[in-house]
Amino acid sequence: MSEQALTVAVAYGSTKHSITVTSRDDGSSPRVRDLCDVLAEVTGVPQASQKIIFKGKSLKEPEESLSSYGIKDGSKLMMIGKRNSPEEEVELKRLKDIEKTVEQTAKKLEKMDDELTGLRNGFLAKDLQAEALGKLDHRVKVTAEQFMKLLEQIDGMSIPEVFSDCRLKKKRLVQSVQAFLAQCDKIEASISDHLTKIQTKNLALAE
Secondary structure (H helix, E strand, C coil): CCEEEEEEEEEEEEEEEEEEEEECCCCCCEEEHHHHHHHHHHHHHHHHHEEEEEEEEECCCCCCHHHHHHHCCEEEEEEECCCCCHHHHHHHHHHHHHHHHHHHHHHHHHHHHHHHHHHHHCCHHHHHHHHHHHHHHHHHHHHHHHHHHHHHHHHCCCCCCCCCHHHHHHHHHHHHHHHHHHHHHHHHHHHHHHHHHHHHHHHHCCC
């Protein structure tokens, strides 16, 4: 599907910005959220603090397409909102750095999940499966420990009440890490279950 791009003029204070928003990966038309992302980069005003107005109406639904509000190429919009303080930006950067580490660790976990699926589907000789599962279990436990350390790091951040953007990002990051920890537990349980089945079969064959 061809990429859709929309260029609009956004007035923020005394400055006018020409903003181009592209379609999403699935080719669907740009959403309000996509415009907010670009505006946050260009103006430094976080999404949570943005109020975007078109023809006297506020764009309140982030998942709605811009076209659903009647916005088209060349439309003129206005944005109201406060930039974060330099102190909050420092905390946001810390959270973004942790977020990158979380994403990298999550990719490792995804590969481990794929490996487990392969082992369960018999992509390795049966006599080698138990050893491979043992090694995989160790790697999953190490990954779970990494997620726990990241969670402790996030929890240890003391963020003032007024840093609303930071507090929201911290909350979402905690939820994300907790979900990955739950996934670690699920993979470990699957490995244990598969190992038990192999051992039961081996005992039956021995008899």
